[in-house]
Amino acid sequence: MLETDTLKYLWEALQKLDAGFASLPEIAAAAPDSQKIGDVLAATAERLHDNYPYFHPLYAGQMLKPPHPVARLAYALAQWINPNNHALDGGRASSAMEKESVAEIAAMFGWDTHLGHLCSGGTMANLEALWVAGQLAPGKTILASEQAHYTHQRISHVLQLACETIRCDALGRMDVEALRARLARGDVGTVVATMGTTATGSVDPLADILALRQKYGFRIHADAAYGGYFLLAENLAEETRRSFDQMQHADSIVIDPHKHGLQPYGCGCVVFRDPQVGRLYKHDSPYTYFSSAELHLGEISLECSRPGAAAVALWATQRLLPLQRHGGFANSLERCREAALGLHRRLVQDGRFLAPFLPELDIVVFAPRTANVEEASALTRKIFHAAARRNLHLAMAEIPTAFFGDPWERANRDRSALTCLRTVLMKPEHLDWLDRIWAILDETARECMGP
Numbered sequence: 286m287l288e289t290d291t292l293k294y295l296w297e298a299l300q301k302l303d304a305g306f307a308s309l310p311e312i313a314a315a316a317p318d319s320q321k322i323g324d325v326l327a328a329t330a331e332r333l334h335d336n337y338p339y340f341h342p343l344y345a346g347q348m349l350k351p352p353h354p355v356a357r358l359a360y361a362l363a364q365w366i367n368p369n370n371h372a373l374d375g376g377r378a379s380s381a382m383e384k385e386s387v388a389e390i391a392a393m394f395g396w397d398t399h400l401g402h403l404c405s406g407g408t409m410a411n412l413e414a415l416w417v418a419g420q421l422a423p424g425k426t427i428l429a430s431e432q433a434h435y436t437h438q439r440i441s442h443v444l445q446l447a448c449e450t451i452r453c454d455a456l457g458r459m460d461v462e463a464l465r466a467r468l469a470r471g472d473v474g475t476v477v478a479t480m481g482t483t484a485t486g487s488v489d490p491l492a493d494i495l496a497l498r499q500k501y502g503f504r505i506h507a508d509a510a511y512g513g514y515f516l517l518a519e520n521l522a523e524e525t526r527r528s529f530d531q532m533q534h535a536d537s538i539v540i541d542p543h544k545h546g547l548q549p550y551g552c553g554c555v556v557f558r559d560p561q562v563g564r565l566y567k568h569d570s571p572y573t574y575f576s577s578a579e580l581h582l583g584e585i586s587l588e589c590s591r592p593g594a595a596a597v598a599l600w601a602t603q604r605l606l607p608l609q610r611h612g613g614f615a616n617s618l619e620r621c622r623e624a625a626l627g628l629h630r631r632l633v634q635d636g637r638f639l640a641p642f643l644p645e646l647d648i649v650v651f652a653p654r655t656a657n658v659e660e661a662s663a664l665t666r667k668i669f670h671a672a673a674r675r676n677l678h679l680a681m682a683e684i685p686t687a688f689f690g691d692p693w694e695r696a697n698r699d700r701s702a703l704t705c706l707r708t709v710l711m712k713p714e715h716l717d718w719l720d721r722i723w724a725i726l727d728e729t730a731r732e733c734m735g736p
């Protein structure tokens with residue numbers, strides 16, 4: 286089941302890496318207690334069985350999948366060195382690779398100049414973006430939609446910045462009229478536009494938010510942690526395309542290579558349009574920044590030690606799969622959205638489910654069609670477990686009933702949210718497996734809902 290063919294390239298690359306240090310005096314390179322290591326590793330493999338099979342197309346639950354083989358191997362290769370991208374003397378090559386990879390990400394968003402770096406993930410990346418935003422507009426409020434990731438509320442709390450939520454429309458996007466009304470009351474420093482919400486994959490209307498910026502003047506931070514790479518896809522709906530096409534006008538962007546960028550966990554990225562924000566990071570580190578006058582990444586990052594291996598893996602992946610429209614990487618994202626559209630189509634045609642809106646990216650939310658919200662939520666949980674027994678792993682989400690429109694909005698005014706099924710079809714193989722996925726879902730629905 287697990288891909289291991291490419292392991293041979295790790296061995297070859299290790300020989301090459303080793304050869305680069307041939308001028309050093311010989312040391313005993315043998316691993317200590319190698320038999321014991323083998324035993325412990327076997328026990329480790331046993332323990333790892335207690336996981337859902339994220340690598341398999343029948344895992345269609347949360348935003349989880351293993352990295353691309355090239356990322357996995359490059360990361361492993363770097364472990365023989367274990368560079369630290371805080372300062373250049375901790376990781377010269379990997380710091381250069383990080384700068385190059387991040388510049389490619391910035392170029393994908395249309396920026397020739399930028400300031401940015403990798404970090405542990407979307408939370409840390411958003412924290413830096415809001416930290417900068419808070420310094421540039423002290424005392425002003427941050428706005429994010431009610432479907433924005435919870436991290437924005439939490440981070441604002443940590444940074445002691447005021448944060449308010451803006452209502453979403455029936456498609457799960459920030460409601461522009463509600464935003465306009467709040468902006469008119471004043472004191473807003475930053476608006477967070479989510480380019481792909483975690484629950485439903487909805488994309489906030491960035492073009493409309495930009496138009497409001499002209500009138501009210503505020504920073505725009507685009508949280509594209511999950512959705513950012515879809516900028517490269519050709520099969521987006523017109524409205525979604527319109528929003529992604531405006532990303533170059535955001536002031537800061539967060540994207541997570543460890544989501545759709547095929548990387549191991551521990552790889553988020555924050556980029557700022559104006560490199561001058563680097564001054565806000567200014568600090569002294571008498572013990573580290575002495576080896577070169579060149580930029581040490583620790584000088585523009587809140588984290589100190591960071592895995593150089595993450596940069597090595599990203600660099601290698603972007604060599605193999607450049608961040609270009611019409612390329613192989615873009616095509617794999619297009620397949621993910623096609624899979625989501627295909628599942629949505631089947632759900633709508635089937636009649637037993639309600640699938641509120643066309644997936645903007647590769648997330649589909651749906652619920653069994655029942656008389657009321659309570660029944661739907663209970664049946665959702667039943668289907669979730671029954672599908673898992675058939676090896677089809679879905680996820681669940683609490684979604685406003687308003688997203689489902691009629692029949693629930695009128696009949697169930699007392700309940701504002703329901704538990705529905707959610708699937709992130711983030712592996713391009715999901716498209717090939719759609720028939721199998723549907724067959725299992727159909728069988729599960731028969732078991733849970735009757736014929």
Ligand SMILES: Cc1ncc(COP(=O)(O)O)c(C=O)c1O
Nearest residue numbers: 406407408434481483508510511
């Ligand atoms: C839109 C969005 N922002 C931020 C985050 C947080 O990212 P991380 O889990 O990498 O910290 C997520 C995670 O799913 C997300 O979807």
